[in-house]
Amino acid sequence: MDFLRDPFGFVIQEYTGWLGGLGLPAGWVDIIAKLTGALVLATGAMLFVVFLIWYERKLIGRIQDRFGPNRVGPWGIFQPVADMLKIFTKEYITPIGADKFAYNLAPILAVAAVLLLWSVLPLSVTVVGTDLNVGLLFLVAVGGLGEMSYILAGWGSNNKYALLGAFRLVAQLISYEVPLVLSALVPVMLAGTLSVNGIVQAQESVWFIVAAPAAALIFFIASIAEIGRSPFDLIEAESELVAGYNIEYSGLKFGMFFVAEFLHAFTVSMIFATVFLGGWQGPGAAEIPVLGFVYLMLKTFVVYFVTILFRGTLPRFRIDQMMNLNWKVLTPLSLALIMAMAIVGGLTRELPVFWQVIAFLLVNLLLLGATDQLMRLSQSRKTKSNLPMQPLRKVLTTSTKHGAGE
Amino acid sequence: MLGNWLYIGIFALVALMMPALTIFIAGILSPKRPDPIKNSTYECGVETVGPNWTQIKIQYYVFALVFLIFDVEAVLLFPWAVAYQLLPLYAIIEGVLFLLILVVGFLYAWRKGALEWF
Numbered sequence: 005m006d007f008l009r010d011p012f013g014f015v016i017q018e019y020t021g022w023l024g025g026l027g028l029p030a031g032w033v034d035i036i037a038k039l040t041g042a043l044v045l046a047t048g049a050m051l052f053v054v055f056l057i058w059y060e061r062k063l064i065g066r067i068q069d070r071f072g073p074n075r076v077g078p079w080g081i082f083q084p085v086a087d088m089l090k091i092f093t094k095e096y097i098t099p100i101g102a103d104k105f106a107y108n109l110a111p112i113l114a115v116a117a118v119l120l121l122w123s124v125l126p127l128s129v130t131v132v133g134t135d136l137n138v139g140l141l142f143l144v145a146v147g148g149l150g151e152m153s154y155i156l157a158g159w160g161s162n163n164k165y166a167l168l169g170a171f172r173l174v175a176q177l178i179s180y181e182v183p184l185v186l187s188a189l190v191p192v193m194l195a196g197t198l199s200v201n202g203i204v205q206a207q208e209s210v211w212f213i214v215a216a217p218a219a220a221l222i223f224f225i226a227s228i229a230e231i232g233r234s235p236f237d238l239i240e241a242e243s244e245l246v247a248g249y250n251i252e253y254s255g256l257k258f259g260m261f262f263v264a265e266f267l268h269a270f271t272v273s274m275i276f277a278t279v280f281l282g283g284w285q286g287p288g289a290a291e292i293p294v295l296g297f298v299y300l301m302l303k304t305f306v307v308y309f310v311t312i313l314f315r316g317t318l319p320r321f322r323i324d325q326m327m328n329l330n331w332k333v334l335t336p337l338s339l340a341l342i343m344a345m346a347i348v349g350g351l352t353r354e355l356p357v358f359w360q361v362i363a364f365l366l367v368n369l370l371l372l373g374a375t376d377q378l379m380r381l382s383q384s385r386k387t388k389s390n391l392p393m394q395p396l397r398k399v400l401t402t403s404t405k406h407g408a409g410e
Numbered sequence: 411m412l413g414n415w416l417y418i419g420i421f422a423l424v425a426l427m428m429p430a431l432t433i434f435i436a437g438i439l440s441p442k443r444p445d446p447i448k449n450s451t452y453e454c455g456v457e458t459v460g461p462n463w464t465q466i467k468i469q470y471y472v473f474a475l476v477f478l479i480f481d482v483e484a485v486l487l488f489p490w491a492v493a494y495q496l497l498p499l500y501a502i503i504e505g506v507l508f509l510l511i512l513v514v515g516f517l518y519a520w521r522k523g524a525l526e527w528f
Contacts, residue, residue, distance in 0.1 A: 034413065034416075035416070035420070038416065038417045038420050039420050039424070041417070042417070042420050042421040042424040042425075043424055045421075046421070046424050046425055046428050047428070050428060091436075092436045092439060092440075093436075093439055093440055093441075094436075094440055095440050095441050095442060095443065096436075096437060096440060096442075097444070097448055097449060098444075098449065099449055099450070099451050099452070100446070100449050100450055100451065101451070101462070108433075111429060111433065112426060112429045112430045112433065113426075114429075115425070115428070115429040116422070116425040116426045116428075116429060117425075119421075119424075119425035119428070120418075120421060120422055120425050123417065123418055123421040123425075124418075134413075134414040134417040134418060135414070136414050136415075136418070137414075141488060142418075159463070162451060162462045162463070163451050163452060163453070163458075163462055164453065164458070164462050164464060165452075165453070167462065167463065167464065167466075171466055171467075171470055174470075175470050175473055175474075178473070178474060178477045179473060179477060181477070181481070182477060182480040182481070182484075185480075185481070185484040186480075186484065189484070189487055189488065189491045192488065192491040192492060192494075193491045193494040193495075196492060196493075196494060196495040196496075197492060198488065198492055246452075246454065251452060252451075252452060255436060255440055256432060256433050256436035256437075256440075257433060260429050260432075260433065263429075323527060324526075324527035327473070327525070327527045328525075328527070331473075331476070331520075331525040332520070332525060335480070335516070336513075336516070339509060339512070339513055339516070342487075342509060343506045343509050343510070346494070346502050346505060346506055347502065347503075347506060349494070349502075350497075350499045350502040350503075351499075
């Protein structure tokens with residue numbers, strides 16, 4: 005019965021018990037148990053990517069009115085496996101003049117940075133890699149580690165496109181880290197802890213997306229930018245930069261960047277589900293831990309599905325639009341949001357939780373509405389004045405002037 | 411607490427070893443037939459001119475500077491946010507004042523055109 009209620013926790017307990025019975029010194033049992041846990045979690049995450057690639061290709065195919073992979077295995081589910089086998093036997097081509105150390109380190113670091121995120125994410129009540137007391141800060145910091153791998157790849161490749169792509173990518177990632185970190189402050193304020201499991205437990209009565217929808221929206225947009233997905237995929241724009249930072253990579257080194265990207269996309273969805281959608285919280289999750297895992301996966305897949313919808317439907321941003329959205333919309337909004345939430349939270353402290361949540365919700369909606377109005381205002385002002393921002397409009401008006409049919 | 415960081419350390423080693431090992435194994439399995447044309451820098455079929463580590467637009471540097479300010483600010487704000495539930499109202503106002511000083515700097519950078527991409 006214990007096994008059915010919490011299979012993961014049961015296996016972990018049995019395993020550590022068995023290790024303890026072997027008669028090893030006390031310190032070693034701990035280290036071996038931790039090593040096994042890390043190995044299982046990391047391997048599981050890497051193998052999970054195979055499924056993610058299939059899921060995403062199938063969905064994108066459906067959005068574009070195609071079948072997607074449907075030949076290898078039932079519904080094409082083994083297509084990524086076949087691709088992996090193929091890429092495994094491909095030659096490594098190292099360009100002349102490449103910085104060998106940086107060039108070879110980059111794909112390893114890219115995957116390692118994403119895998120490391122999994123070490124603090126709580127999968128259910130009992131299954132947490134480790135419950136760090138600075139968990140959320142750790143997530144942000146390790147997310148920043150991935151940027152290093154991209155600049156290493158771009159710099160080490162000795163290629164102009166790669167360098168340009170890497171610089172764009174780093175500019176985008178560090179820019180969007182600002183609203184990401186600032187909007188992550190809001191759940192920390194509401195929960196009063198940085199521990200990821202603590203944040204999940206604080207959402208028992210109400211999810212943070214209800215109390216702070218604006219923060220959730222900023223966090224979500226910034227997360228999509230962090231994984232470099234469309235509409236923020238100008239960093240590996242195939243049509244301008246031929247691929248960006250990974251242009252000189254081949255074989256499995258290239259594959260590793262792909263694994264990192266897909267796994268990062270899923271992990272970021274999981275972080276969103278954990279921080280704003282209540283993680284493993286749900287009816288009966290505290291008593292039956294395996295239910296918590298199911299809830300978390302469901303929520304994560306909903307978020308992941310939305311990011312894929314974004315990818316399938318939105319066109320790519322230009323670099324100045326990308327920068328403007330971040331620095332002139334998201335960053336001021338998140339700053340205003342933190343200040344407003346702090347003051348409102350301080351004033352309504354005596355009220356019951358229900359009214360406090362209502363107050364937070366109103367502040368969030370008010371700020372979102374104000375941002376929307378301001379954006380409309382600046383847009384209409386821009387179209388009136390003759391800023392050098394609209395080269396396309398100029399081209400269009402001059403071409404109609406000289407048009408033959410007029 | 412130290413046990414937690416031991417786990418992070420072990421996990422970091424595993425996370426580094428796993429892709430490294432896969433890349434190494436694939437390196438053994440894959441063919442190796444290098445030739446100067448194949449290994450030359452890819453530039454859409456044209457031979458590359460001049461050094462490839464070229465100069466970079468100054469704009470990236472400006473944005474990195476602005477980012478740095480906000481990153482340091484975030485590090486200072488996280489402890490405040492953690493303690494937020496326990497703070498009296500005047501400490502909350504102080505945190506907001508700290509943010510406002512930053513907003514002034516941000517507006518200055520905005521007015522100066524540091525946030526324009528040209």
